Amino acid sequence: MVTRFQRYGQIADVLIKYGFGILVEEVFPGSERLRAFKKRQKVEERSVYERIRLAIEELGPTFIKFGQITSTRRELLPPELIEELQKLQDQVAPLPYSDVLPVIREYCPNFGECFDLIEEEPCAAASLSQVHRAVLKDGSVVALKVQRPGIVDLIEIDLLILRSLADRVEMMYPDLRVYNPSGIVDEFALQIRRELDFVQDGKNAERLGRNMRDVHGVRVPKIYWNYSGTRMLTMEYVEGVRIDDVDALRKMGLLPGELAERGFYAYIKQIFIDGFFHGDPHPGNLLVTDRGSIVFLDFGIVGLLRPEKKRRFIDLLLAIVETDVDRVIDAFKHLGVSIKPEDLENVKDEIYLVLVDYRDMQIQQFDFGMALMGLTDTLRRYRIRVPPTLMLMLKVIVMVMDVGTALDPTFNFDRKIRPYITEIVVQERFSPKRVLGAGHAIAEAVDSLVALPRSIADTLQNVSEGSITLEVEKSNLAQIVDTLDHVTDKVLIGLIVAAIVVGSSLILRVSDVVLPDYITWLAIMGYAVAVVVGFYAIYHAIGYRSDGGR
Template sequence: MVHRLKRYGQIADVMVKYGFGIFLDQIDPDSTRRKKLFKKTVKDNRSIYERMRLGLEELGPTAVKFGQMAASRSEALPPELIEELKKLHDSVTPVPFEDLLPVIEEYCGKIDETFEFFERIPVAAASIGQVHRAILKDGTVVAIKIQRPDISETIEMDTIIIENMARRFEKVNPALKAYNLTGLVDDFSKMMKRELDYIAEGKNADIFRRNFKNKPDIKFPKIYWEYSGSKLLMMEYIEGVRADNVEGIKIYGYDPKKYADLGFETYLKMIFEDGFFHIDPHPGNIFVTIDGKLAFIDLGAIAVIRPERRHTFIKLLLSIVDTDVDMIVETFKKLGVRIDDDDLDDIKDNLYYALFDAEGFEISSVDAAGSLKSIPDVLNRYHIQIPGTLMSLLKVIMMVIGLGQTLNPKFNFYDKTRPYLSEVVKMQYFSPQSFKKTSHTLIESIDSIMKLPKIFNRTMNKWAAGKFQIDIVAKDVERLSYTIEKATDKLLMGLVASALVIGASIVMYSADFEYSGWLLYFTIAIYFTAFVIGLAAIIKILFVDSSDKKKY
């Protein structure tokens, strides 16, 4: 509690220093100390957004990380503030090596016994941890990501303080609710819990490596689990140039345009095929290696999309590409976005205005990311809350488009998106998982149909017992019985034929070898059997049943 009160005092001092004492005066009017400090504040000619950024830097790692996260929420904050917050990415002071030594030796043992060389100056420093390069005794070059000492306790305390302040700000100034400060802080809290666990980040890297094992041009670092834990992660060292370094890529002898396409296709696969994607694709986390691969690091921040929602996200992006505002609104509703009926027409008009002029554009002439950004901007204008996964998806696509713009000014977002998503839809409909799901549905349907005679018999017994007061003549009962019986026969024949076709298709689709011998003949026999059953059903419907109907 003492530490928290001290931290409150530090935050108050920084706010007063950068000219935000008025906010303290609003949320804590009885604090005479703050009022005195506020009176001593000298005029600052720097913009309010620059002062906010400088204040976050002075408050330390938690505030810097919060500012970095807020910089990605372009739909909720003023663009001038976003531009200032983006400058926070490279402003973290490294922790002295001596302060990290206890953590290193806890996980790796004595440095002289484990490493041939350990570089004391970090190759990268971030708000949660920093990365050092080292060489193991066997000559393997590794990157060691080490968490800052006591950072988890500091972040936990700061997060509580930020949550309290956000609630107070929204309470004393209702206009701030439009920026959803409490929602922003809640997202930050969840993100920080994930990023503080280096074990989770290592598992993410393993999942990405598995998902892209058949993509030789894509690289994710190998994790050395015998030296890793919740506060230290040892991984394969990846050497290269940042993905936005056009001149560096050319010096390596590669065409930057190749990586514009490759990066975009990689993220489309992550999102729409795997449902497991990296949500922080800024150029500092993506490299082009010496051997020409596109490599990804810093994998703590991820998002997942369940298979049943993936198709909805595909429809959303396709509807954006095709400027189909009706479908955009429909998919929004399926994703849980609540739109007031009174605002519906205005929202559609604004969406159409934002997108209609963009179809077929090239990045060189129109800002693709800006067109996508206009969608959450429109919703925010009507104070409509956007699901976190949807916002992450749009943000990632916008950032990847920005990288594409840097590497290839003629990169065409629509030309790349349409054919890829169409192919993904085909894969989803004809995948083994889809066949498996369809087979389960067929089995359930057949089971339900097989129960129909029993249900019908039970119903007739209840009628016979007088439990139903229905006026119906015997002829009607006979006709009803006949109709149910014939319908059951037709459904059963159709389902059996469908099950045979799907079963044979699953065998053909999932086999990894060429068909020969008995397996080929067996599959042909199944298809022929299904054909005969289907033909028999058609003949029965056209000739047998039509003649029987004359009796009734």
């Protein structure tokens, strides 16, 4: 097994090979002088972003995964680098069957009693695992997703190195701290460790399958838990072609436009209804069977949305399609995007230009994805950090649009999203759960109103006891005294109104039992007086504010 220091050396060699020796020298002074240069390729003819991508591919699975996940952070990285990172291929040379056989034996000690056949040649190979086709004793055809031996140890070493690099970059380049390199590495570490747990992968598949069971023409492979564990996942084997292979789909007698609509609805349901969505919809993870069913594969990356986040993301999309800048800013705020007050007006101006361009060019099939990228480019220019879940959603929507356009060049996201979103909004507003939630909010508001007199009394007691300290300037003392007089008057009026309302309510509650009629009328008059005084207080407050507080 490679040690941490050996891995440092391998990483330095690869960076030097692709022309990043200066970076190695700055981050690890003296390291370039201590090791011989490998014979360089002609990297000067390639762009810096292409060389970054090539270096990442050569550095292996941890860095490939890091690049793939980082490619979703459009608000952090320049578009040219994003484009290169999206080209990262997770295809590697397969391991010999003898290397993965111990993993299979770990979960099926007597695998000859479990399987009639295991094909030694893998049908797919990736950086974390490879897949072997097999046949169970009952005749079921399955796919064995087997983790590569030693991959966990290598990834843990790489994660330690990535974290130390991030810490050193933050120390050496303080301006980059706004991008939170250490935080990005920590998020990535959490994600890749989840991907290494094939039990979680299987649970994600089953949950998605339950959510999609009523969607016509959409399937999720069945998981065989008797032959699965942390390092091996056995699932139903599905024959099909990639969803972007339009010629093959037509030869199968399928209509690409119908598939685009079906896949689009499946993701709308996952994101906006279920709040649990497949997070890596590249064409290799979406197969189409000869019967026209779309089959989802690879469930290591999923997104999870709480109900309130779903509503806010719906608000964001509606604000974009309706070119409403203020609603975009409000949705961003509730989704965890923090914009500095001094940048707010400039950010709103730039977002307005993006939305106006989108509105004016919709008739020309302007790509909705360009509007999303325009928004994230604006956030990047102002160094505004965006929560990973939001960026994952935006990435998924852009990828779904790309697949939809590949299947149907007339695919129009704006026209298709409106009826779905409108229906979802109506259903949410009038759902029993929402009504009960509104009732709960009203009850809380009533409780707060009932507690108001007590809160005012506590405040006045603190004032009388000297528990509240005010620091004032002598020049403003007269104005402050005048303001306190007005505030005291309003508090007094409020207390009187509250006392009348409470007293009248108590009288009316018992008047038909022990009190004469005139007492009831007095209580009603008390209500009337409270209403008049209340309106007077409101009028007085408005008049005071219109006079500038004088």
